[in-house]
Amino acid sequence: MSLRDWFAKKKQKARLNADGVNRKLTDDELCSIWVQCYSCNATLPRKAMEHNQQVCMECEYHFRIGASDRIQQLFCQEDDTFIELNANLGPADPLTFTDTQPYRKRQVGARSKSDLNEAVVTGIAKLHRMQEPNDDAADTPPTIDEAESFALGIMDFDYLGGSMGSVVGEKLTCLAECALKYDLPLVIFSSSGGARMQEGTLSLMQMVKTGTVLARLHDAGLLYISVLTEPTFGGVTASFGTLGDVILAEKGARIGFAGRRVIEQTIRQKLPNDFQTAGYLMKYGQVDRVVHRHNLRHELLELIRLHRISSGKTPKAVSQGQLLDFEVNPSPFLLTPDAEPVPV
Amino acid sequence: MVTLSTPPSKSDITEPVEASQEVTPLPFEQPLVNLQDKIDELASAGDDLSVDMNAELTRLRKQAADVKEKLYSDITPANRLQIARHPQRPNFLELVRAISPNTWIELHGDRGGSDDRAIIGGIGEIDGRPVMLVGTQKGRGMKENLHHNFGMANPEGYRKALRLFQHAEKFNMPIITMIDTPGAYPGMDGEEKGIGQAIAFNIREMARLKVPVISVVLGEASSGGALGIGVANKIYMLEHALYTVISPEGCASILWRSAEHAARAADALKITADDLMAFGIADGKITEPFGGAHHQPKVLANRLQIALKEGLSDLASASGEELVEQRYQKYRHIGAYELVDAE
Ligand SMILES: [Zn+2]
Numbered sequence: 001m002s003l004r005d006w007f008a009k010k011k012q013k014a015r016l017n018a019d020g021v022n023r024k025l026t027d028d029e030l031c032s033i034w035v036q037c038y039s040c041n042a043t044l045p046r047k048a049m050e051h052n053q054q055v056c057m058e059c060e061y062h063f064r065i066g067a068s069d070r071i072q073q074l075f076c077q078e079d080d081t082f083i084e085l086n087a088n089l090g091p092a093d094p095l096t097f098t099d100t101q102p103y104r105k106r107q108v109g110a111r112s113k114s115d116l117n118e119a120v121v122t123g124i125a126k127l128h129r130m131q132e133p134n135d136d137a138a139d140t141p142p143t144i145d146e147a148e149s150f151a152l153g154i155m156d157f158d159y160l161g162g163s164m165g166s167v168v169g170e171k172l173t174c175l176a177e178c179a180l181k182y183d184l185p186l187v188i189f190s191s192s193g194g195a196r197m198q199e200g201t202l203s204l205m206q207m208v209k210t211g212t213v214l215a216r217l218h219d220a221g222l223l224y225i226s227v228l229t230e231p232t233f234g235g236v237t238a239s240f241g242t243l244g245d246v247i248l249a250e251k252g253a254r255i256g257f258a259g260r261r262v263i264e265q266t267i268r269q270k271l272p273n274d275f276q277t278a279g280y281l282m283k284y285g286q287v288d289r290v291v292h293r294h295n296l297r298h299e300l301l302e303l304i305r306l307h308r309i310s311s312g313k314t315p316k317a318v319s320q321g322q323l324l325d326f327e328v329n330p331s332p333f334l335l336t337p338d339a340e341p342v343p344v
Numbered sequence: 345m346v347t348l349s350t351p352p353s354k355s356d357i358t359e360p361v362e363a364s365q366e367v368t369p370l371p372f373e374q375p376l377v378n379l380q381d382k383i384d385e386l387a388s389a390g391d392d393l394s395v396d397m398n399a400e401l402t403r404l405r406k407q408a409a410d411v412k413e414k415l416y417s418d419i420t421p422a423n424r425l426q427i428a429r430h431p432q433r434p435n436f437l438e439l440v441r442a443i444s445p446n447t448w449i450e451l452h453g454d455r456g457g458s459d460d461r462a463i464i465g466g467i468g469e470i471d472g473r474p475v476m477l478v479g480t481q482k483g484r485g486m487k488e489n490l491h492h493n494f495g496m497a498n499p500e501g502y503r504k505a506l507r508l509f510q511h512a513e514k515f516n517m518p519i520i521t522m523i524d525t526p527g528a529y530p531g532m533d534g535e536e537k538g539i540g541q542a543i544a545f546n547i548r549e550m551a552r553l554k555v556p557v558i559s560v561v562l563g564e565a566s567s568g569g570a571l572g573i574g575v576a577n578k579i580y581m582l583e584h585a586l587y588t589v590i591s592p593e594g595c596a597s598i599l600w601r602s603a604e605h606a607a608r609a610a611d612a613l614k615i616t617a618d619d620l621m622a623f624g625i626a627d628g629k630i631t632e633p634f635g636g637a638h639h640q641p642k643v644l645a646n647r648l649q650i651a652l653k654e655g656l657s658d659l660a661s662a663s664g665e666e667l668v669e670q671r672y673q674k675y676r677h678i679g680a681y682e683l684v685d686a687e
Contacts, residue, residue, distance in 0.1 A: 090684030094623070095614045099599035117684045166679030173676065195567075195589045197599060200613045202623055204589040205678040207568060208575050211547035212672050218548065235589075237540030238568035243548055257540035257568070258530030266530045276535060284536040328681065 053293045062252045064230045067121040067156040077128040084123040086171045095200050103198040114158035118167040122175040125152040148304045149315045151179040153188040162192035165199040169206025176213040178326040182316045185223040185304050190241045194234020207239035214243045223307040228255045249278035249287040370426040379408040422607035427584040428563040432638040436479030436522045442645030444468030460501030462493040465508040471653050476512035478505050479522035496529035499542035502572040506546050513555050521573040524562040528569030543572040550575035554664025558655045561585040577671050578655050581617035583632040588615040
């Protein structure tokens with residue numbers, strides 16, 4: 001789905017909400033107008049929450065947001081652009097996996113819940129710096145670095161808990177390869193429960209796939225900023241999530257490798273309330289900064305600008321046509337090994 | 345000539361269990377155990393056996409052989425899991441001693457204040473070639489297992505491993521890693537010290553190593569904890585070893601809401617050596633002695649040594665850049681996807 005479709009859908013939803021105002025509201029409709037804060041229980045108008053980037057006006061609790069909200073928040077300047085890559089890449093079912101439900105059925109559910117074909121959206125972003133009103137500089141011409149281009153990946157927890165299967169690994173790897181070719185900085189927003197069990201060891205290996213392409217990015221001297229958002233766990237934490245040159249954590253986000261319950265069961269001890277929160281991790285030196293959602297866009301642009309200036313790496317111009325090279329054409333998955341057993 | 349070999353410390357090594365030692369049967373082998381008990385009972389009657397009883401004994405022995413044959417020809421992933429976790433299964437240090445009998449110099453510590461005993465590393469020699477050997481260590485018996493934390497490493501273990509990998513690279517030593525771990529240790533301290541980061545960093549840095557890396561899965565290789573020492577040019581699996589994204593018990597308790605469904609999860613996850621070769625993840629399978637490596641550890645060690653020699657000579661002629669490229673391409677092609685119709 002393109003960015004434009006997202007906005008269209010968004011508007012359509014808003015219209016649906018507006019229609020119901022003059023009659024007695026059902027619970028569902030009430031829920032579509034009001035939200036309750038998970039943290040302070042305040043009842044908040046949904047519209048105002050949207051304006052406030054889904055941050056509670058009472059207690060600053062950051063609601064978990066999906067890829068479309070994130071894109072809407074980041075691409076707020078008129079000329080901002082996002083060219084999506086691999087939008088139509090979707091999951092296969094290489095294990096023909098069935099637990100209490102077939103994996104295929106879960107995919108359908110995830111797709112309708114998240115409005116996405118998979119748990120990550122990737123593409124090339126161009127964000128414009130907000131122009132500060134400054135009387136002294138009124139007649140200086142605009143500087144050439146008023147916009148930053150970068151490769152952007154955003155995970156969405158609503159698609160099967162943001163789990164990383166083959167598609168997430170592949171899309172992020174293609175994105176990083178594109179960044180490599182065009183000297184683009186890379187920014188990935190993580191939100192994930194970990195590796196996707198329904199794709200078994202293939203999911204596990206996506207940790208290596210993304211890790212090895214980031215080795216290339218590292219060797220090429222390109223900037224990678226990892227933004228950890230609510231929640232980031234397991235295989236994502238243990239791969240690209242923590243490989244950023246700069247690691248930002250969104251305020252209040254829970255981030256870890258093992259789940260809290262698993263740790264409590266293992267060590268037979270209660271964990272502190274703020275264990276595995278963004279602030280806790282910064283205290284232990286695991287993330288560079290805890291960032292309020294309202295400042296995120298600005299901090300990203302500043303970091304990209306500063307590293308661009310000092311490294312001298314300026315993104316090469318890239319056309320939409322050239323980006324087609326990074327679209328995956330999946331071949332049917334074959335279960336025939338081409339490797340021979342080691343003779344012994 | 346001085347042989348640079350130091351005997352491993354007592355707490356770290358045990359002799360491989362030999363066939364003469366009693367092998368503890370596994371739950372799935374129970375039908376065989378029952379038959380064997382009957383046979384033993386009859387046989388203990390000794391010379392007093394009547395002709396009929398002798399015939400019965402022969403019949404039972406034949407039946408036992410058939411049952412054994414069938415148990416192993418119909419072996420399930422859950423059965424393999426029992427073999428992979430057999431308390432007498434050869435562990436990393438036992439195999440190191442067997443494949444590099446004259447040389448073993450353990451190198452300790454992460455230089456950051458710790459020496460994780462769940463991951464052990466050191467220099468050995470295979471075929472006259474110095475190699476860096478790094479592995480997760482499961483102990484034999486409760487005391488040793490506590491010492492090695494059941495093969496579950498903390499961040500310090502992965503950081504020690506990385507130090508040794510980079511040491512090996514500096515001196516152009518091939519790296520062999522051996523994996524047998526239920527996963528990284530899920531502790532409070534580990535989270536505070538960045539267990540996720542430690543594994544991630546090892547993955548990235550292993551991808552950059554300009555020396556050959558061969559990884560062997562000895563028993564269970566579970567989750568990111570395995571990958572922290574598992575990024576390799578070639579991955580071999582012992583016949584009954586398993587490589588999985590999550591332990592079957594963990595998977596069952598999440599997806600089926602009960603660990604009792606572990607056998608189903610083990611099956612559904614497709615985690616055997618054959619599965620992983622079909623997915624293009626594993627590059628080779630090392631056949632185990634009948635019934636599992638614990639029946640004849642020395643035979644297994646011998647096969648492992650042959651496989652490693654072959655693997656090392658395959659990779660010997662590649663340049664550092666070629667090795668990095670080959671590793672990249674190996675993982676680059678792992679995965680399965682489809683095109684979804686545009687909405
Ligand atoms: Zn609140």
